Amino acid sequence: MSYEARTRAFKARIDGGERIEATDWMPDEYRHAALAFIEMHANSEIMGALPEREWIARAPSLRRKLSLTSKVQDEVGHGHMLYRVAEDLGKPREKMIDDLIHGRTKFHNVFHYPTETWGDIAVIGYLIDGAALVTQRALLECSYAPYVRVLKRICAEESLHQRHGEDIVLELCAGSDAQREMFQDAVNRWWRPVMHFFGPPSKPDRDVLLHWGLKTRTNEQLRQQFLSTYVPKLWDLGIDVPDPDLAYDEATGEWAWGDPGWEEFWRVVKGDGPMTETRLAWRRWMSEGHGWVRDTLAAPARTAA
Amino acid sequence: MRWEVLGRRTHDDAWTAVGAVHAPDRDLALLLAKESFFRHGEGVDLAVVLLADIHRFAEPELLEPSTDKSYRLQRGYPLGDKRRRAAERVQAAGATIDRPRPADRRARNTEHRSREAPSS
Numbered sequence: 001m002s003y004e005a006r007t008r009a010f011k012a013r014i015d016g017g018e019r020i021e022a023t024d025w026m027p028d029e030y031r032h033a034a035l036a037f038i039e040m041h042a043n044s045e046i047m048g049a050l051p052e053r054e055w056i057a058r059a060p061s062l063r064r065k066l067s068l069t070s071k072v073q074d075e076v077g078h079g080h081m082l083y084r085v086a087e088d089l090g091k092p093r094e095k096m097i098d099d100l101i102h103g104r105t106k107f108h109n110v111f112h113y114p115t116e117t118w119g120d121i122a123v124i125g126y127l128i129d130g131a132a133l134v135t136q137r138a139l140l141e142c143s144y145a146p147y148v149r150v151l152k153r154i155c156a157e158e159s160l161h162q163r164h165g166e167d168i169v170l171e172l173c174a175g176s177d178a179q180r181e182m183f184q185d186a187v188n189r190w191w192r193p194v195m196h197f198f199g200p201p202s203k204p205d206r207d208v209l210l211h212w213g214l215k216t217r218t219n220e221q222l223r224q225q226f227l228s229t230y231v232p233k234l235w236d237l238g239i240d241v242p243d244p245d246l247a248y249d250e251a252t253g254e255w256a257w258g259d260p261g262w263e264e265f266w267r268v269v270k271g272d273g274p275m276t277e278t279r280l281a282w283r284r285w286m287s288e289g290h291g292w293v294r295d296t297l298a299a300p301a302r303t304a305a
Numbered sequence: 306m307r308w309e310v311l312g313r314r315t316h317d318d319a320w321t322a323v324g325a326v327h328a329p330d331r332d333l334a335l336l337l338a339k340e341s342f343f344r345h346g347e348g349v350d351l352a353v354v355l356l357a358d359i360h361r362f363a364e365p366e367l368l369e370p371s372t373d374k375s376y377r378l379q380r381g382y383p384l385g386d387k388r389r390r391a392a393e394r395v396q397a398a399g400a401t402i403d404r405p406r407p408a409d410r411r412a413r414n415t416e417h418r419s420r421e422a423p424s425s
Contacts, residue, residue, distance in 0.1 A: 232410035238400025
């Protein structure tokens with residue numbers, strides 16, 4: 001069978017709802033798209049641990065420090081599981097880490113921004129983990145089976161993180177005027193990056209990830225789902241959303257939203273965000289400083305005489 | 306030699322232990338496993354592994370947390386009272402924002418307010 005015929009048969013499998021295993025034949029285009037997508041997800045878990053890590057020492061109670069520490073551990077664990085899945089598609093883990101810390105591959109836009117106050121931790125836990133849950137639950141329909149198996153576990157842990165985020169949000173919103181203002185200020189600073197998170201509206205017929213069933217919903221469908229879930233929750237807490245054009249049209253069932261400045265999105269995901277270099281430098285420093293741990297663990301065990 | 310038998314019910318499932326067989330070699334183990342556990346459409350995939358190659362964690366009691374680790378569990382974050390306190394705080398501040406929204410996203414604290422209306 002020719003390459004083109006095999007590719008057509010492969011595409012028919014996906015369109016028929018079948019899932020692909022790592023050991024199945026797959027066209028190069030599918031392999032590259034799946035690898036890049038899962039690698040970017042893994043990178044984002046590893047880099048996403050850093051903004052919260054910066055607040056472990058400053059968290060307001062021992063319980064909050066434990067929660068954040070455990071959450072950071074979960075995120076790094078997700079990164080490991082995802083790199084395992086990605087490496088079966090043909091790129092060694094060491095190379096993926098090396099490309100990440102030297103700025104050759106991307107990670108999600110929201111992890112390029114600073115965390116200025118405890119209100120930012122509330123926003124990350126509630127809105128950013130909420131946005132991640134919307135996209136990751138949709139990915140449970142993905143055509144690549146090993147990714148789906150790992151996502152089931154990731155979604156379970158992310159929903160815990162999201163609950164932890166809501167816990168902090170409710171505490172701030174039920175608190176003093178200063179606490180409420182702290183959260184509102186964080187929402188004001190983070191709203192545009194959160195809108196960027198879903199990406200610009202894309203042309204579905206030109207989206208290679210949709211073509212191969214690696215994604216099954218468009219950026220705009222996911223954004224609409226997020227807005228329907230979270231904007232009413234914020235309003236109920238008396239928290240305003242800093243987008244004067246944001247409005248729900250009861251006739252069409254669609255949210256209208258204002259331009260969040262896509263130039264900034266493109267600049268940030270290409271590696272020029274306010275915290276990109278600081279956080280990558282930290283990762284490089286950790287990677288170099290901890291090389292001896294990897295070497296020791298990889299060496300054959302020496303038994304005591 | 307004892308072999309553990311693993312199966313997958315559908316292509317989307319992870320491997321699950323389904324039973325065990327005794328056989329002198331791998332091929333016979335696979336045949337016995339197929340005939341013992343997969344005669345009635347139980348799955349789409351089958352594997353065997355020597356029992357001696359499975360290494361069990363020696364201290365399962367260590368899987369129980371030694372200190373309170375409820376912050377790793379959903380139930381470590383009971384939100385009911387906190388939702389109620391936040392709703393009361395927002396009402397007291399007159400800060401609720403009531404704008405058009407999907408019909409199934411009606412304000413939870415609006416319902417709360419209407420429930421309490423008769424007594425106030």
